[in-house]
Amino acid sequence: METMKAARFDTETTTMEVTDVPVPVPRPGEALVKVAACGICHSDLGLIEGYIPSPLPAVTPGHEATGHIAALGAPTPGWDEGDPVLMAAGRACGRCADCVRGHPMDDCLNPEIMAFHYDGAWAEYVVVPVAALVKLPREADLVNYAVLADAVSTPYAAITGTARLAAAESVGIWGLGGLGTHAVQIARMLGAAPIIALDPIEETRARALEVGADHAIDPRGEDTVRRIRELTDGRGLDVAIDGVARSATVPQANAALARHGRLVLMGVSPDPVELGREDVFALSGHRVLGHLGYTRRDLERLVRLVHHGRLDLSRSVSEVLPLDRVHDGVRHLAEHEGTPVRIVIRP
Ligand SMILES: [Zn+2]
Ligand SMILES: [Zn+2]
Missing domain, CATH: 3.40.50.720 (NAD(P)-binding Rossmann-like Domain)
Structure with missing residues (x-):
């Protein structure tokens, strides 16, 4: 079995460590994405400090990510391995009244949030629904674009x-x-x-x-x-x-x-x-x-606004750190060290 590095937060002991875990396998309708960049958000601090709970015994934080498609759970028209993507940080529950009726993902009554209900992207790889992907321009700076997703x-x-x-x-x-x-x-x-x-x-x-x-x-x-x-x-x-x-x-x-x-x-x-x-x-x-979150359509519009120069992200990333220094990033955000806009992890 292939392994990867991931930050794992134990919700019982409230400790986090970067460790080796199996590379997740995408099912049909999902994509395995090689993570290029993932931001550190105040809601990650909420998880780590315990006031935004996760229902899982352990979870990989990080919900503001870009990367390249590494594998698709099933062949999917319009998507290929290697495509640069931004990931919406939510997925439909698949069980609520609107999901059962086949409404689109944004209508789900109990949406699940990446890094709380399922593993996030402070890891080398992450599995997300294809419905959460937004394609990025080939020349896009994946560190800057990551902050779009929240x-x-x-x-x-x-x-x-x-x-x-x-x-x-x-x-x-x-x-x-x-x-x-x-x-x-x-x-x-x-x-x-x-x-x-x-x-x-x-x-x-x-x-x-x-x-x-x-x-x-x-x-x-x-x-x-x-x-x-x-x-x-x-x-x-x-x-x-x-x-x-x-x-x-x-x-x-x-x-x-x-x-x-x-x-x-x-x-x-x-x-x-x-x-x-x-x-x-x-x-x-x-x-x-x-108010909570955004839709995939919001992400698509923001990609267009950035790509056409209407929205400037050149000052949005305050610090870039490797995955094994994620604790430093969390501390810098918690203590306002350097008054960051966004600190971004590059796994
Ligand atoms: Zn967030
Ligand atoms: Zn649902």
Whole structure:
């Protein structure tokens, strides 16, 4: 049996080690992909720190990956060994009411998430459904393109799909890590005005201004909501994207909305969140929208936007590390060392 290197996280002992495991075998409808690059995401920290559980006894983390098709479980029209691909980090459960009726993958009622429900890509090889693959241009830089599959696609889907941001609407973005920094770029590309970026770390605020924010604010200030109103001609925000979604940020983002504004909860946190008095909330007409992930169509659109120069990923990768240094990457992200946008593993 062939073996490969993979980072294995033991959900009982909450320890992770890079070890030799069998190379997985794709079934019909699946592809074995030789991983070229895979990002380290805050939700990987959520797994490692225990607040985003995996139902498996052990799992390979990593859900933001590119690579080349190494084998197909069955001959599949349009796909060949060697094709460069981006991988959507989800698969249909195959058992829910919509899956049983044969709806496409994006309609599954209980989608399974790569690196939580099945093995991810902090490994030399990964098996994913062919339905999760997006073909990349031959000349694509697979390290840069890897960050599309979450750090760019999740804010893209949150802003275009869930918030339905229109040109000239005002937007506030809480949290300027990997997702938030790209949220600023996407809001800029779509013509939002003004764009107000919020983060307690000064370097990340400076970076947000460089990639397209009009204003950058430390949200810990007591007058944060008043300042947002001033910067939006006294109206408040049309759209708030909360990439942190902690009990401190959600009420603030809600309070900063204009009448009928939309608050999108893009972050993943274990916190209870409060919307305040119901009579005040009802009168505000605010809409609070949960958001997770993206569709394969979002990835296809982002590949086009990057390929045609509309979206610049040249600053998206802060550090590239080999697989056996994945612990260093996790620590750098957890401790904000070098205030990374994305740290990428090259297995
Ligand atoms: Zn992620
Ligand atoms: Zn399903």
